[in-house]
Amino acid sequence: MxxxxxxxxxxxxxxxxxxxxxxxxxxxxxxxxxxxxxxxxxxxxxxxxxxxxxxxxxxxxxxxxxxxxxxxxxxxxxxFDKTRAEKFLEYISKKSSVKPVFTNMWRETSIAFNMDDSDENYVSGEAEKNGLSIVNSRFTWHLMDKNxxxxxxxxxxxxxxxxxxxxxxxxxxxxxxxxxxxxxxxxxxxxxxxxxxxxxxxxxxxxxxxxxxxxxxxxxxxx
Amino acid sequence: MxxxxxxxxxxxxxxxxxxxxxxxxxxxxxxxxxxxxxxxxxxxxxxxxxxxxxxxxxxxxxxxxxxxxxxxxxxxxxxFDKTRAEKFLEYISKKSSVKPVFTNMWRETSIAFNMDDSDENYVSGEAEKNGLSIVNSRFTWHLMDKNxxxxxxxxxxxxxxxxxxxxxxxxxxxxxxxxxxxxxxxxxxxxxxxxxxxxxxxxxxxxxxxxxxxxxxxxxxxx
Structure with a gap:
């Protein structure tokens, strides 16, 4: 049941x-x-x-x-904590099309962002090297702890x-x-x-x- | 129209x-x-x-x-700004039944609170002296600038x-x-x-x- x-x-x-x-x-x-x-x-x-x-x-x-x-x-x-995700965002924003989104002001354990489709593999790989993962939820990308x-x-x-x-x-x-x-x-x-x-x-x-x-x-x- | x-x-x-x-x-x-x-x-x-x-x-x-x-x-x-309302909350909490509510963490221009009905006149009067007003919105009281x-x-x-x-x-x-x-x-x-x-x-x-x-x-x- x-x-x-x-x-x-x-x-x-x-x-x-x-x-x-x-x-x-x-x-x-x-x-x-x-x-x-x-x-x-x-x-x-x-x-x-x-x-x-x-x-x-x-x-x-x-x-x-x-x-x-x-x-x-x-x-x-x-x-979870967003410290690591915030540091990674600062780094990756300079190296890719990653742009944070409006609702991040209310986020406490992750970062939301948009990016060009062509950057997906690169950003995903870099995130993984930092113990982070990215995932797409229909309206935006999310960056957070791998667990x-x-x-x-x-x-x-x-x-x-x-x-x-x-x-x-x-x-x-x-x-x-x-x-x-x-x-x-x-x-x-x-x-x-x-x-x-x-x-x-x-x-x-x-x-x-x-x-x-x-x-x-x-x-x-x-x- | x-x-x-x-x-x-x-x-x-x-x-x-x-x-x-x-x-x-x-x-x-x-x-x-x-x-x-x-x-x-x-x-x-x-x-x-x-x-x-x-x-x-x-x-x-x-x-x-x-x-x-x-x-x-x-x-x-x-x-508007909530600085004056926050100071008043600190003061009035000690003198009345006023208790701040859960959603204040997301408030930027006012304070929400609950209180015993019997405190309404006292709190309203004290707020007015401080250039503030209180108003009831069915679920909670709000403290904010008088305008x-x-x-x-x-x-x-x-x-x-x-x-x-x-x-x-x-x-x-x-x-x-x-x-x-x-x-x-x-x-x-x-x-x-x-x-x-x-x-x-x-x-x-x-x-x-x-x-x-x-x-x-x-x-x-x-x-």
């Missing part, structure tokens, strides 16, 4: 312009009424996750910065809530969701997911951009 | 538990499709307003901290967009909306609004907590 549902945000609850699906909000609320715990894990920042938690009414922990920092019951818990990812966050909740993997369902659509799709949990995705995510999914919905929530919750017998 | 619609958030787009109305989201998007500019003004913090702007798809400026700070096209503009309020923000947009007051519609429900309801604009409110707001409104909807948006937009011929 599914006790915890972990949702990515951008592309999973929103469309390509980041507009949130009102259908997704409705069906998450229906799932919460069935006593399932919902969690969000996104590359976005804590106060944005606080807003989503508040206005949707998410009943479980929300994680920002790809799992690097948690917000639950108005308490923040930081699992910081959504699987870290899912495992944290598995321990905290004393769950088995088969009691957890993850839903996501893009590259930064891969680590949690590599766990032995239940995995579902919208029709707009990347080929990699689809290949790792137990259930691929025909619906997309948040409209898959009704379908996915029905498939797993939640509603 | 209405060209700018200014919306309060808590109690106007959300219910008493702060859950956002999916109907409000839908009708705001319909209004945007009709080329009306929508703006949000809330007592909440900039990154929370950034999240609402992004995920709802608000096309105009959003103001945080009751009009003290603006976010538009990824640029932030600060109109910082939602009318300031509406007047700023009136100038920026070169509008007349009769081209502006404001929708709100509670005490911190009063300053913008005192302007010579069009004014509407949900059924859950305070008696003061209702008495100042040109149109009082029968619907509440965000479900008034369809009704209000119809009343003003937007849809």
């Amino acid at each position: 599914i006790k915890l549902i972990v949702l990515d945000v951008d592309g999973t609850l929103t469309d390509g312009n980041r507009l949130i699906s009102t259908s997704a909000i409705k069906y998450i609320r229906k799932g919460i009424d069935k006593n399932v715990t919902f969690s969000l894990i996104s590359g976005n920042v804590v106060p944005v996750m606080f807003a989503l938690q508040t206005f949707i009414g998410i009943n479980g922990p929300v994680f920002a910065e790809n799992g690097g920092i948690l917000l639950y019951k108005n308490q923040i818990k930081k699992f 910081q990812n959504k699987a870290y966050a899912v495992n944290y909740m598995k321990d905290q809530f004393e769950l088995n993997y088969d009691e957890i369902l993850v839903v996501g659509d893009s590259d930064n969701d891969v680590p949690m799709f590599n766990l032995n949990v239940n995995r579902a995705c919208p029709a707009n997911a990347t080929a990699t995510i689809k290949s790792k999914s137990d259930y691929v919905s025909k619906h997309r951009y948040g409209n898959e929530m009704e379908d996915v919750l029905n498939h797993y017998g939640i509603l | 209405i060209k700018l619609i200014v919306l309060d958030v808590d109690g106007t787009l959300t219910d008493g538990n702060r859950l956002i109305s999916t109907s409000a989201i839908k009708y705001i998007r319909k209004g945007i499709d009709k080329n009306v500019t929508f703006s949000l003004i809330s007592g909440n913090v900039v990154p929370v307003m950034f999240a609402l702007q992004t995920f709802i798809g608000i096309n105009g400026p959003v103001f945080a901290e009751n009009g003290g700070i603006l976010l538009y096209k990824n640029q932030i503009k600060k109109f 910082q309020n939602k009318a300031y923000a509406v007047n700023y947009m009136k100038d920026q967009f070169e509008l007349n007051y009769d081209e502006i519609l404001v929708v709100g429900d509670s005490d911190n909306d009063v300053p913008m309801f005192n302007l010579n604009v069009n004014r509407a409110c949900p059924a859950n609004a305070t008696a003061t707001i209702k008495s100042k409104s040109d149109y009082v909807s029968k619907h509440r907590y965000g479900n008034e948006m369809e009704d209000v937009l119809n009343h003003y011929g937007i849809l």
